[in-house]
Amino acid sequence: MASEASNGDNHVSSKPPPEPSPLRKAKFFQANMRILITGGAGFIGSHLVDRLMQNEKNEVIVVDNYFTGSKDNLRQWIGHPRFELIRHDVTEPLLIEVDQIYHLACPASPIFYKYNPVKTIKTNVIGTLNMLGLAKRVGARILLTSTSEVYGDPLMHPQDETYWGNVNPIGVRSCYDEGKRVAETLMFDYHRQHGIEIRIARIFNTYGPRMNIDDGRVVSNFIAQAIRDEPLTVQLPGTQTRSFCYVSDMVDGLIRLMEGDNTGPINLGNPGEFTMLELAENVKELINPEVEIVKVENTPDDPRQRKPDITKAKELLGWEPTIKLRDGLPLMEDDFRKRLGIPRK
Numbered sequence: 001m002a003s004e005a006s007n008g009d010n011h012v013s014s015k016p017p018p019e020p021s022p023l024r025k026a027k028f029f030q031a032n033m034r035i036l037i038t039g040g041a042g043f044i045g046s047h048l049v050d051r052l053m054q055n056e057k058n059e060v061i062v063v064d065n066y067f068t069g070s071k072d073n074l075r076q077w078i079g080h081p082r083f084e085l086i087r088h089d090v091t092e093p094l095l096i097e098v099d100q101i102y103h104l105a106c107p108a109s110p111i112f113y114k115y116n117p118v119k120t121i122k123t124n125v126i127g128t129l130n131m132l133g134l135a136k137r138v139g140a141r142i143l144l145t146s147t148s149e150v151y152g153d154p155l156m157h158p159q160d161e162t163y164w165g166n167v168n169p170i171g172v173r174s175c176y177d178e179g180k181r182v183a184e185t186l187m188f189d190y191h192r193q194h195g196i197e198i199r200i201a202r203i204f205n206t207y208g209p210r211m212n213i214d215d216g217r218v219v220s221n222f223i224a225q226a227i228r229d230e231p232l233t234v235q236l237p238g239t240q241t242r243s244f245c246y247v248s249d250m251v252d253g254l255i256r257l258m259e260g261d262n263t264g265p266i267n268l269g270n271p272g273e274f275t276m277l278e279l280a281e282n283v284k285e286l287i288n289p290e291v292e293i294v295k296v297e298n299t300p301d302d303p304r305q306r307k308p309d310i311t312k313a314k315e316l317l318g319w320e321p322t323i324k325l326r327d328g329l330p331l332m333e334d335d336f337r338k339r340l341g342i343p344r345k
């Protein structure tokens with residue numbers, strides 16, 4: 001049973017975790033850990049697959065509806081005996097026998113999550129309910145990739161996990177922000193009511209190779225623009241800040257959280273904070289000193305500042321990011337140049 005002493009949190013479940021399902025137990029002996037990754041064909045998910053597949057005791061099952069993900073991200077694993085890929089939408093129930101669930105399925109880029117907001121909130125609410133139902137049935141531990149967006153346009157800086165946030169409940173970002181907030185609530189209600197073993201990561205902006213070139217998020221936009229000799233589009237006012245974490249650091253944090261004793265929520269992100277103008281200047285200097293920086297209109301409710309307090313991750317997971325922005329950007333540039341077919345000049 002989770003206790004304050006063992007998990008460092010004040011969230012105590014009244015029930016022991018459910019037993020693994022009889023189906024899972026009735027199988028012939030197997031030492032393998034069977035791990036489900038929803039959204040595993042996406043950016044972070046596919047890097048998580050790579051890392052988990054390195055352990056020969058892991059079997060990895062990915063479910064994805066390919067809305068923003070792609071089979072191409074997983075091509076090195078297709079046909080591998082310890083790997084399965086299933087086209088499935090998490091808003092539909094899933095019957096499967098697994099030991100752990102990394103629940104990532106959800107579009108993450110604002111342009112994609114705003115494209116069909118009703119679907120985004122269904123993915124967060126019904127999708128998370130379905131995955132919690134699965135976790136309950138088979139006694140699996142489940143990790144949710146929540147977001148810094150639960151803090152909204154934060155009035156506390158930097159943000160620590162005790163902050164309840166400043167979120168517009170009826171705005172164009174609410175399908176995502178409020179969707180993730182309900183997903184966190186569902187996780188804790190299943191934990192308290194049914195004893196489900198839960199883990200919640202609040203992820204701050206993460207970047208790296210394999211992001212969709214037209215993903216729309218700021219790092220991928222600026223890198224693609226710099227490589228294509230197009231102006232870097234800084235959305236007004238340009239003084240808004242973000243903190244950028246390289247994807248290998250993020251995957252390491254997610255696995256530590258899943259394997260540890262703490263329910264979370266735990267912030268995972270890089271505390272290095274940059275204005276969008278500073279980010280553009282860094283990209284210009286590192287990738288294309290000739291490129292122009294232009295200011296363009298912003299979208300409603302854009303958070304003005306964001307920086308994680310990662311004290312909890314350091315203390316409870318022994319985790320902190322190792323890759324600085326100026327080291328991570330060139331690694332992403334290499335990948336984007338390969339995919340765009342534009343070599344360095």
Ligand SMILES: NC(=O)c1ccc[n+]([C@@H]2O[C@H](COP(=O)([O-])OP(=O)(O)OC[C@H]3O[C@@H](n4cnc5c(N)ncnc54)[C@H](O)[C@@H]3O)[C@@H](O)[C@H]2O)c1
Nearest residue numbers: 039041042043044065067068069089090106108203205206
């Ligand atoms: N990258 C970040 O900066 C960041 C920050 C905070 C939180 N997160 C969270 O991390 C997770 C992964 O983000 P990402 O950056 O890899 O995004 P991504 O868009 O690359 O990946 C999301 C994946 O989920 C799949 N998906 C979406 N809706 C689905 C559905 N209904 N059923 C099945 N699959 C579905 C997509 O096809 C895609 O493969 C998301 O939950 C996101 O909210 C990411």
Ligand SMILES: O=c1ccn([C@@H]2O[C@H](COP(=O)(O)OP(=O)(O)O[C@H]3OC[C@@H](O)[C@H](O)[C@H]3O)[C@@H](O)[C@H]2O)c(=O)[nH]1
Nearest residue numbers: 108109110147149205217218221233234235240276302
């Ligand atoms: O071309 C661009 C794109 C974006 N921006 C700015 O860059 C900042 C970051 O925007 P992004 O679209 O990368 O992402 P956001 O920080 O708004 O949300 C992000 O963080 C939390 C995650 O949960 C979300 O999945 C992720 O999209 C915003 O202030 C935006 O206005 C630009 O200046 N130019």
